[in-house]
Each structure stands twice: as C-alpha cells, then as structure tokens.
Amino acid sequence: xxxxSSNILAMKLLRRNSLKNLLLxxxxxxxxxxxGVFHHLFETNFYDEFHYPYDGDIEVFVEKLKHNxxxxxxxxxxxxxxxxxxxxxxxxxxxxxxxxxxxxxxPENFDxxxxxxxxxxxxxxxxxxxxxxxxxxxxxxxxILQQSVDEESRRFSDIVQGxxxxxxxxxxxxxxxxxxxxxxxxxxxxxYMIVDDDYYVSTKNVLRFIRYPSNYPDYLxxxxxxxxxxLKQRHIQQLDDLELPDDARLYAGYVFNSSPHRHMTxxxxxxxxxxxxxxxxxxxxGGATLFSQIALIDMYYASFYTKHFRFDDIYVGLLAYKTKxxxxxxxxxxxxxxxxxxxxxxxTVASHGFKDPKELIHVWTEQKSLGNA
Ligand SMILES: *[C@@H]1O[C@H](CO)[C@@H](O)[C@H](O)[C@H]1NC(C)=O
Ligand SMILES: *[C@@H]1O[C@H](CO)[C@@H](O)[C@H](O)[C@H]1NC(C)=O
Numbered sequence: 619x620x621x622x623s624s625n626i627l628a629m630k631l632l633r634r635n636s637l638k639n640l641l642l643x644x645x646x647x648x649x650x651x652x653x654g655v656f657h658h659l660f661e662t663n664f665y666d667e668f669h670y671p672y673d674g675d676i677e678v679f680v681e682k683l684k685h686n687x688x689x690x691x692x693x694x695x696x697x698x699x700x701x702x703x704x705x706x707x708x709x710x711x712x713x714x715x716x717x718x719x720x721x722x723x724x725p726e727n728f729d730x731x732x733x734x735x736x737x738x739x740x741x742x743x744x745x746x747x748x749x750x751x752x753x754x755x756x757x758x759x760x761x762i763l764q765q766s767v768d769e770e771s772r773r774f775s776d777i778v779q780g781x782x783x784x785x786x787x788x789x790x791x792x793x794x795x796x797x798x799x800x801x802x803x804x805x806x807x808x809x810y811m812i813v814d815d816d817y818y819v820s821t822k823n824v825l826r827f828i829r830y831p832s833n834y835p836d837y838l839x840x841x842x843x844x845x846x847x848x849l850k851q852r853h854i855q856q857l858d859d860l861e862l863p864d865d866a867r868l869y870a871g872y873v874f875n876s877s878p879h880r881h882m883t884x885x886x887x888x889x890x891x892x893x894x895x896x897x898x899x900x901x902x903x904g905g906a907t908l909f910s911q912i913a914l915i916d917m918y919y920a921s922f923y924t925k926h927f928r929f930d931d932i933y934v935g936l937l938a939y940k941t942k943x944x945x946x947x948x949x950x951x952x953x954x955x956x957x958x959x960x961x962x963x964x965x966t967v968a969s970h971g972f973k974d975p976k977e978l979i980h981v982w983t984e985q986k987s988l989g990n991a
Contacts, residue, residue, distance in 0.1 A: 654880025657890055661880075664897035668939075676923040676940055683919040693922035697794055703771050703779035705752060709804035712748050717824065718807045719751040720796035723815040724784055725758045725767050730815040733975035735774065737982040738819035738991070747825060750804070752776045753815070754796050756784025789904075793930040797918040808864070810909045816973045817906055818981055820991040823950070823967045828908065829861055831870055831946050835965035868910035869917070869938050871902035871968075873947035886929070893927070900945050901935025903953045906968035916941045964990050 650656065662668075672694050679689040709715060719739050723731055731753055739751035753776055755767065771777040778799050782791045796812050809828050813819055827834045862868060877897050879886040909917070917937040924940055927933040938945060948967065955971030956962070963969070963985050972978040985991035 652882045654882060654887075657880035658896070660890055660894075661896040662894045664895040664899075668895055668899075670936055670940070671925040672923040676920055677942070679923050680916055680919040680941060683922065684915065691923075695922060695924060695926055697791060697798070697921075699780040699782045699791060699795065701778065701795075701799070702757070702781050703755075703767075703777045704799070704803070705771075705775045705778065706803045708750055708752060708776070709806065712750070712806075715748045715750065715804075715807040716809065717747070717749045717821075717828075718800060718804055718810045719749070719819075720800060720810060720812045721751065721753045721815050722789070722792050722796070722812065723753045723755055725755050725760075725763050725779075727815050728766065728770065729975045730973070730978075731770070733978045734815060735776075737979060738821045740821075743821050744825075749821065750807070752778050752799070754792050754799075755779040756782050756788060756792060758784050787928050789930040790926060790928055790933050793934060794918075794921055797914060797921070801915050801918040805911070805915060808911055809868070810911070810914050811906065812909070813906045813968065814904070814970070816971065818963075818966070818969045818972045818978055819906070820963070820966055820968070820982075820985060822986075822989075822991055823965060824908070827870075827948065827950070827967050828868070828910075831862055831868060831948065834948060834967075835950060838965065862910070865912055866910055867913040867916065867941075867943045868908065868946060869902060869913045869934075869943050870908040870946040870948055870951075871906055872949065872951040872953045873900055873945045874898070874903050875900050898932055899935045899939035901931050901938070902945050902951075904929075904931035905953050905970055906951050907931070907934065908951075913938075913943055916943065960984060960988070964988075966990075 672691070674691075679691065682689045709718070721731075721734060721739065734753075735751065741749050741751055743749060755777060757779070758764070767777065767779065771779070778795065780791060780795045782788055782795075784792075793812060796810075800807070800810050809824075811819070811824060823835075826838065830837050875897065878888040878893055878895075881887060917934065920937040920941045921933075924933070924937055927936060935945070950965050950967045952966065952969040956966060956969045958969075958981055963981070972981070982991050
C-alpha cells in the first residue's frame with residue numbers, strides 16, 4: 619500500500635475516532651446536564667447569601683398591614699382570584715374557637731369530603747372544644763361538576779371556592795386562599811390546620827399536640843417521668859405552665875431541610891432562574907401543616923411581599939423564613955402512608971394516603987373507639 623493512502627486511512631480512522639469521542643463526550647455532558655450536575659455547580663450557598671424578593675425587611679410591612687396601615691412600599695405579590703363561594707359567617711360569634719381545619723380538596727372529591735365531615739372534620743366531635751371545618755377548592759371547567767359543588771355548598775355551607783384553575787401547579791393559590799380566608803373571615807381561632815383531603819387526622823391528637831408541641835408525644839408516653847424531670851429542670855411547678863402561650867408563633871408538622879431537585883426529568887425540577895440556592899428554607903412538608911393564629915396571620919401578610927412560588931409548602935416555608943418563624947418538627951405528622959395496624963396509630967397526628975373514604979372511616983372509627991382519634 620502506498621504511503622499516502624495509508625496516511626489517509628489513518629487520518630480517517632482518527633477522525634472517525636475523534637468524532638466518536640466527541641459524540642461520547644457530548645452524550646456524557648448531556649447526561650450530566652439532565653441529571654442536574656451543572657446546576658449544582660452554579661447554585662448559590664443558602665447559608666451565605668439568601669435573599670428572595672422582596673429584598674428587605676418585610677416585618678415592618680407585616681405589622682402595618684395587620685393594623686390596617688398602608689406600608690410605604692407597594693406589595694409585590696397580589697393574588698387576584700375571587701371567592702366564588704364564601705361561607706363568611708362560619709366563625710361568627712364563636713367563643714374560644716380552638717381549631718379550624720382548612721382542607722385542600724378538589725371539586726370532584728365529593729366522597730372524601732363526606733367522609734371527612736363525619737370523621738376528623740366533624741365539628742361537634744367534642745362538646746367542650748369548638749372546631750370548624752371548611753374545604754378549599756379551585757375551579758374545574760365542567761358545568762355538571764360545578765352544579766354538584768353548588769348543591770353541596772348549599773347543603774353544608776363549608777365550601778370556599780376560588781376562581782382559579784384547580785390544578786397541581788396552582789396549589790399555592792389554594793393554600794394562600796386558605797390563609798386569606800382564615801385571616802379575613804375566621805381570624806380568632808387559636809389554631810389552624812391546612813390538610814389535604816387524602817389524609818387521616820386524629821382530631822384528639824391534634825388537640826394534644828397543640829397543648830405541648832415541643833413535648834409531643836413524650837408527655838403522653840411517660841407522663842410521670844419525662845415531664846417531671848422537665849418541670850424540675852425549668853423550675854416549673856405544674857404542667858400547665860409549659861403550655862404553649864397564646865401569642866406563640868407555631869408553624870408545625872414534618873419539617874424538611876432539603877435541596878431543590880435539579881434532575882431535569884423530575885416532577886419537582888426547579889431551574890436556577892426560578893430558585894438559585896442550594897437549599898430550601900426549612901419547611902413543613904405539604905399535606906398537613908399546623909399554624910397558631912399569629913403565625914398564620916403574619917404569614918398571610920408576608921405573602922404580599924414574597925414572590926410567588928409554585929410549590930405551596932416551599933412557598934409557606936419562604937413566608938416563615940422571611941417573618942423569622944422557625945418551623946417546629948413533629949415526626950407524628952406522616953407525609954407518607956404509615957402502614958396501619960390497630961396499635962401503631964396511638965400517637966399519630968396525621969397520615970397520608972387515605973384516598974379511599976371507606977378506609978378513612980374504618981381507621982378513624984377504630985382509633986376513636988381506642989381513644990386515639
Ligand atoms: C377571577 O376574578 C377576578 C375578579 O373578578 C378577575 O379579575 C379574574 O380575572 C378572575 N380569574 C379567572 C381565572 O376567571
Ligand atoms: C392557575 O390558575 C390560573 C387562573 O385560573 C390559570 O390561568 C392558570 O392556567 C393555572 N395554572 C395552571 C398551571 O394550571
């Protein structure tokens with residue numbers, strides 16, 4: 619073979635190889651990109667420099683808004699939905715309203731709402747504790763469905779419906795509608811719980827939890843040991859002295875300290891433009907979140923000065939962070955389905971995965987008869 623043609627062949631091979639290598643490299647880079655590796659490289663450290671619009675101290679604005687004074691800086695975030703349905707009289711003239719359930723539901727989930735009204739959302743569960751329950755709904759573009767919702771609303775007067783589209787990425791609208799409704803029409807309750815309609819909730823354990831959030835369920839498990847040590851340590855005479863004070867800002871549930879998903883195929887993918895930091899603020903994972911009155915109202919007004927975010931639990935976490943409310947973690951709020959047996963739900967406050975109303979009624983009734991719900 620002449621020298622030149624072997625050279626050409628070698629070059630061809632080389633070129634083919636380098637093309638192959640280039641292709642390989644490109645594929646690798648692309649895969650790393652999809653998996654979010656480069657995103658991570660360009661993330662900003664949350665602990666070093668976190669700011670999220672509005673950039674400034676918003677607590678002054680919150681205080682002003684709470685007292686009906688117009689702040690100097692215009693709000694940067696206003697939700698412009700309307701209440702299509704508003705049972706505004708729900709909380710009128712109730713002395714000592716202890717707990718309000720704000721249940722995130724969807725227009726078509728009639729059966730789940732029926733089950734909740736007769737189980738954990740039952741307003742007359744305790745003769746000496748005032749409880750109220752409302753359901754938060756958006757709109758589905760379906761007239762027949764809406765007629766049934768209208769009918770249900772006439773019958774039970776517990777539907778709060780906004781004129782935004784009821785969809786997963788509009789969840790923040792729904793949660794914020796709950797905060798707005800509570801702040802405007804039901805602002806005197808001691809506690810509020812925002813819960814999804816596919817949860818089991820033990821009403822009894824919620825009430826136990828809110829008495830001693832930092833010692834739940836310890837004070838139930840070791841009533842005579844732990845608590846007495848604690849009382850001694852803190853030079854306190856009685857258990858009642860440990861109760862959560864009325865002005866406490868409680869934002870409680872299962873707390874996550876986690877990072878944004880940068881994996882591009884993820885349902886929870888978040889771009890750097892949308893959120894540049896390597897961590898979320900600590901937040902109560904969605905599904906079941908408890909607020910004391912002041913926490914809820916502060917966070918509602920904080921939303922006027924906090925840029926919208928499409929994941930509602932993250933958004934509420936941002937509101938808490940900006941108003942300096944520290945989330946309170948309790949592992950008895952199960953954001954997943956805690957496998958059920960008769961004996962292991964004694965201290966459970968909430969558990970996910972009860973889409974089937976029959977299952978909810980069964981578990982709740984059984985736990986109620988055991989004194990746990
Ligand atoms: C909801 O109602 C408000 C106020 O009437 C209106 O400005 C807004 O466009 C409505 N939104 C939708 C999606 O219909
Ligand atoms: C959220 O609701 C608004 C108002 O109804 C609607 O315009 C928008 O398309 C909805 N977004 C999603 C993601 O469904």
